[in-house]
Amino acid sequence: MPDHMGDAEHMNKRVAVMGAKGHTGGFVVAELRRRGVTPIPCGRATDLDAALLDADAVINCAGPFAATAAPVIESAIRAGIPYLDVTAEIEVVTDTFASYAEAGIPIVPAVAFYGGLGDLLATMATDDWPAADQITIAYALSSWRPTPGTRATGRVSAQRRDGRRIVYSGHRLQFRDGDAARTEWTFPAPIGTRSVVGEFTMADSATIPTHLDAPEICTFMTSNAVDDLRAADPSGPVAADEHGRSAQTFLVEVVAQSDGMERRAVASGRDIYAVTAPLVVEAACRILAGTGDTTGVASVGARFDAKDFLSLLSPEHLTLG
Ligand SMILES: NC(=O)c1ccc[n+]([C@@H]2O[C@H](COP(=O)([O-])OP(=O)(O)OC[C@H]3O[C@@H](n4cnc5c(N)ncnc54)[C@H](OP(=O)(O)O)[C@@H]3O)[C@@H](O)[C@H]2O)c1
Numbered sequence: 001m002p003d004h005m006g007d008a009e010h011m012n013k014r015v016a017v018m019g020a021k022g023h024t025g026g027f028v029v030a031e032l033r034r035r036g037v038t039p040i041p042c043g044r045a046t047d048l049d050a051a052l053l054d055a056d057a058v059i060n061c062a063g064p065f066a067a068t069a070a071p072v073i074e075s076a077i078r079a080g081i082p083y084l085d086v087t088a089e090i091e092v093v094t095d096t097f098a099s100y101a102e103a104g105i106p107i108v109p110a111v112a113f114y115g116g117l118g119d120l121l122a123t124m125a126t127d128d129w130p131a132a133d134q135i136t137i138a139y140a141l142s143s144w145r146p147t148p149g150t151r152a153t154g155r156v157s158a159q160r161r162d163g164r165r166i167v168y169s170g171h172r173l174q175f176r177d178g179d180a181a182r183t184e185w186t187f188p189a190p191i192g193t194r195s196v197v198g199e200f201t202m203a204d205s206a207t208i209p210t211h212l213d214a215p216e217i218c219t220f221m222t223s224n225a226v227d228d229l230r231a232a233d234p235s236g237p238v239a240a241d242e243h244g245r246s247a248q249t250f251l252v253e254v255v256a257q258s259d260g261m262e263r264r265a266v267a268s269g270r271d272i273y274a275v276t277a278p279l280v281v282e283a284a285c286r287i288l289a290g291t292g293d294t295t296g297v298a299s300v301g302a303r304f305d306a307k308d309f310l311s312l313l314s315p316e317h318l319t320l321g
Pocket residue numbers: 019020021022023024025043044061062063064065067068086087088089110112113114115147148149150153203272273276
């Protein structure tokens with residue numbers, strides 16, 4: 001039986017959205033409305049404690065999360081409501097797991113394109129395996145025009161790491177110096193073989209190891225997207241359809257390997273910021289309906305039936321396989 005509930009279940013629910021005026025926050029507010037949930041938009045001037053007392057859950061879209069995750073979690077704990085965020089910051093995910101394991105509310109960090117989608121795909125790919133030798137995540141983006149929030153987040157994360165890179169190897173996150181090597185990865189058709197940058201470690205490398213046993217997580221990002229991200233051009237995403245989505249397309253391929261066997265899970269779609277909204281709103285709706293709502297910190301892949309979760313978003317928001 002699917003573990004989601006019909007949208008009628010969410011009527012009369014109210015969800016606070018921190019950073020509601022941001023690019024991603026706007027998609028989240030619209031998705032909540034579409035699901036019949038009443039958003040409570042919050043920003044810097046909001047008395048968060050008062051706003052959360054009136055809410056059934058809070059979704060934090062205000063990044064860099066190094067500054068916002070802990071205060072919003074503390075406010076959610078005082079209000080006794082579930083907390084979800086869309087952080088892409090590895091250090092914030094690990095800090096949240098370390099600091100709030102015993103919290104009396106459900107806390108779900110990184111329910112987003114980075115952190116959540118790869119976690120769900122890895123959970124689906126590993127399925128009944130007790131462990132994998134390696135999990136590989138390969139991202140193909142047609143382009144990447146980052147928002148101001150993404151750029152600010154990149155600067156904050158680089159500062160926290162002293163400019164070093166991070167990789168998940170030998171069962172732990174480790175620092176690496178120097179530039180990551182470029183190589184090639186063959187994505188499913190029609191993308192095919194593309195130049196990729198290796199060790200492009202994103203929040204998935206912090207969420208996956210919290211519940212899946214794999215000593216190595218290898219990551220690749222198409223080189224064109226890395227070049228876009230590093231370009232001086234400050235222009236952000238441009239709306240290209242009636243939902244405000246840009247023309248950017250994505251494909252995420254996760255390969256799990258164990259004892260010479262290989263399993264794959266693939267998702268593709270449009271606009272990495274826009275797709276974050278149905279991911280985090282679906283997680284919030286499930287928790288509000290009483291599914292996957294255990295207290296303490298757990299990732300989206302650990303809380304829900306990954307296949308059922310992704311199937312529900314397909315084909316409207318994602319194409320699987
Ligand atoms: N994991 C993923 O795949 C994923 C996907 C989408 C977004 N994200 C993350 O989400 C964050 C927001 O991205 P975005 O695209 O929405 O950026 P954005 O359009 O620049 O919006 C950022 C929002 O955060 C608010 N904000 C920033 N710092 C704040 C603070 N200290 N207190 C209160 N509000 C604050 C901003 O408010 P002001 O306008 O008042 O500054 C603005 O509303 C970024 O960290 C980004 O990395 C991650």
